[in-house]
Amino acid sequence: MLLGRVAGTVVASRKEPLMEGWKLLVVRQLDTENHPGGGYVVAVDAVGAGVGExxxxxxxxxxxxxxxxxxxxxxxxxxxxxxxWEVGGREVYHK
Amino acid sequence: MLLGRVAGTVVASRKEPLMEGWKLLVVRQLDTENHPGGGYVVAVDAVGAGVGExxxxxxxxxxxxxxxxxxxxxxxxxxxxxxxWEVGGREVYHK
Amino acid sequence: MLLGRVAGTVVASRKEPLMEGWKLLVVRQLDTENHPGGGYVVAVDAVGAGVGExxxxxxxxxxxxxxxxxxxxxxxxxxxxxxxWEVGGREVYHK
Amino acid sequence: MLLGRVAGTVVASRKEPLMEGWKLLVVRQLDTENHPGGGYVVAVDAVGAGVGExxxxxxxxxxxxxxxxxxxxxxxxxxxxxxxWEVGGREVYHK
Amino acid sequence: MLLGRVAGTVVASRKEPLMEGWKLLVVRQLDTENHPGGGYVVAVDAVGAGVGExxxxxxxxxxxxxxxxxxxxxxxxxxxxxxxWEVGGREVYHK
Structure with missing residues (x-):
């Protein structure tokens, strides 16, 4: 698994039927120091995440x-x- | 999943039989700002996509x-x- | 899937028994402009491909x-x- | 598989139910010389590993x-x- | 598949029980010209490979x-x- 920050949303009306009902979020990868890691994915939301989380x-x-x-x-x-999350005994991120 | 733009088509007549009937499209990866990301894939089209989409x-x-x-x-x-798609509350792309 | 050019062959006599009968080819990845992409794989040939194809x-x-x-x-x-294959309406490669 | 060093921990209370009970650890990849390799993963601990191991x-x-x-x-x-682990007959790491 | 050279060994006594009996080898990736490719994996040996092969x-x-x-x-x-293995009709490596 990787750490990421939800950066935005994607809307697609013409799609494979099995995608129906998904919330699609743009997630930017974070490195272990909470800095952007350069990559991203469009991920399905399984837990009710919002932009910025x-x-x-x-x-x-x-x-x-x-x-x-x-x-x-x-x-x-x-x-x-x-x-x-903590790295080296130091709290890097607190919600 | 990743965002991409359909850049072209591939034709192959000599192929594994299970590929019969596929439309093969060259898809260039996009980053979250709608710029080319450097990579590509040849993907099977499951939704009727066209070049440029x-x-x-x-x-x-x-x-x-x-x-x-x-x-x-x-x-x-x-x-x-x-x-x-939107990033940071801003619409990056509109069809 | 990715585009590649068959660059060579690999011979291995001591191997996992389930590999018996495979033709193993060195395939160099191509980018969408038919230039070497830097990477390679050793792939099993399922279609009778030859070096250079x-x-x-x-x-x-x-x-x-x-x-x-x-x-x-x-x-x-x-x-x-x-x-x-075509990119942007232009034929990049013709066999 | 890859070699890594456990760098820290991740806590998440709102999650997919199937994750219940997992210990989530931040693992930094190591190269074959025991130097950080640049990447990381958040991994589930299946063996009772601790930070620094x-x-x-x-x-x-x-x-x-x-x-x-x-x-x-x-x-x-x-x-x-x-x-x-040993590389080239030399012990690179001893616990 | 990729080409690699066995560079060393890994010993781990505390491990997931399903790993019992495995020989774990450090394998450095090779490029098509038999030069180190930069990456590595720790792989299970299924064929009796030794360091240097x-x-x-x-x-x-x-x-x-x-x-x-x-x-x-x-x-x-x-x-x-x-x-x-051969590339471009030239033998790159002979055991």
């Missing part, structure tokens, strides 16, 4: 192991909203 | 979770045509 | 969805020989 | 092949605590 | 398709020892 996301086949994504064409899912 | 594509095993790609050797699929 | 290859679990690779330890397969 | 971690679908991660949305797991 | 390795879910790795948390496996 720091989240944990999974990619690949593991992204299909949640209730909203199982057996659907999803390769990235937001699976948790991060409360805090 | 902005799309959402999935890669890896998730690309086999659509009707046209299930149980076939596909590692990239165009699963939606993007209407709009 | 431009091919389409799949990676990851999708590489196991052909007749010669199913349920075998293959993470890259040549699945088609490319006839032509 | 050198570990082996798996990513992708293989990360779901342990008792604590099976059929759950996990794409990175700490599967071993490293005792020693 | 040039091998072919698979990653991802395909790494679980050998007898010693099936249904286990393995994301990289050495599946063959390379005898020779």
């Amino acid at each position: 720091v989240v944990l996301y999974a990619t690949g086949s593991s992204a299909r192991q949640t209730e909203v994504t199982r057996d659907r064409p999803c390769d990235a899912v937001i699976m948790a909203i991060v409360d805090t | 902005v799309v959402l594509y999935a890669t890896g095993s998730s690309a086999r979770q659509t009707e046209v790609t299930r149980d076939r050797p596909c590692d990239a699929v165009i699963m939606a045509i993007v209407d709009t | 431009v091919v389409l290859y799949a990676t990851g679990s999708s590489a196991r969805q052909t007749e010669v690779t199913r349920d075998r330890p293959c993470d890259a397969v040549i699945m088609a020989i490319v006839d032509t | 050198v570990v082996l971690y798996a990513t992708g679908s293989s990360a779901r092949q342990t008792e604590v991660t099976r059929d759950r949305p996990c794409d990175a797991v700490i599967m071993a605590i490293v005792d020693t | 040039v091998v072919l390795y698979a990653t991802g879910s395909s790494a679980r398709q050998t007898e010693v790795t099936r249904d286990r948390p393995c994301d990289a496996v050495i599946m063959a020892i390379v005898d020779t």
Whole structure:
């Protein structure tokens, strides 16, 4: 899993039917110091995340192991909203 | 998933039989600001996308979770045509 | 999938038994302008490709969805020989 | 698998229910000379690793092949605590 | 698959039980000209490879398709020892 910040939203009306009902969020990757890491994904929201929140996301086949994504064409899912993380005994982020 | 722009088409007559009937599109990756991201994939079209359109594509095993790609050797699929996306409350792209 | 050019061959006599009968080809990745992309894979040939030919290859679990690779330890397969591809309405490659 | 050092912890109370009970650790990748490799993952701990320890971690679908991660949305797991590793006949790391 | 050279060994006594019996080798990636490619993996040995040998390795879910790795948390496996490879009609490597 990787840490990311929800940066925005994507709207698509013409789509594969199995995507119906998904909220699609643009997630920018964060490094371990809470700086942007350069990459991004468009992830399905499985936990009710909002723009600006720091989240944990999974990619690949593991992204299909949640209730909203199982057996659907999803390769990235937001699976948790991060409360805090620590690196080297120091709190890097607190919600 | 990632955002991309359909840049072109690929034609291949000698191929694995399970690929029969696929439309193969060259998709250039976009970053979150709608600039080319440097990478590309050749993706199977599952939604009737055309050259120049902005799309959402999935890669890896998730690309086999659509009707046209299930149980076939596909590692990239165009699963939606993007209407709009927003980053930081600002509309970056409108179809 | 990605575009590549078959650059060479690999011979290995001591190997996992499930690899028996495979033709192993060195494939150099091409970018959308038919220039070397820097990367390569050793791929199983599923279509009778030869050195110098431009091919389409799949990676990851999708590489196991052909007749010669199913349920075998293959993470890259040549699945088609490319006839032509176009980018921006211009033919980049013609066999 | 890759070598990494456990750098910290992540706490998330609002999450996909299948994540319940996981210990989430920030793991910084190491290169073969025991220097930081630049990347990181947030991995599920399957072996009782602690901050500062050198570990082996798996990513992708293989990360779901342990008792604590099976059929759950996990794409990175700490599967071993490293005792020693050698490169070129020289011991690079000893616990 | 990728070409690599076995550079060393990893020992881990505290580990996921499904790893029992594996020989873990540090494999440095090679490019098509037999130069180090910069990356590495720790791979399970399925063919009796030794330090210094040039091998072919698979990653991802395909790494679980050998007898010693099936249904286990393995994301990289050495599946063959390379005898020779050729690029552009020239032999780059001979064992």
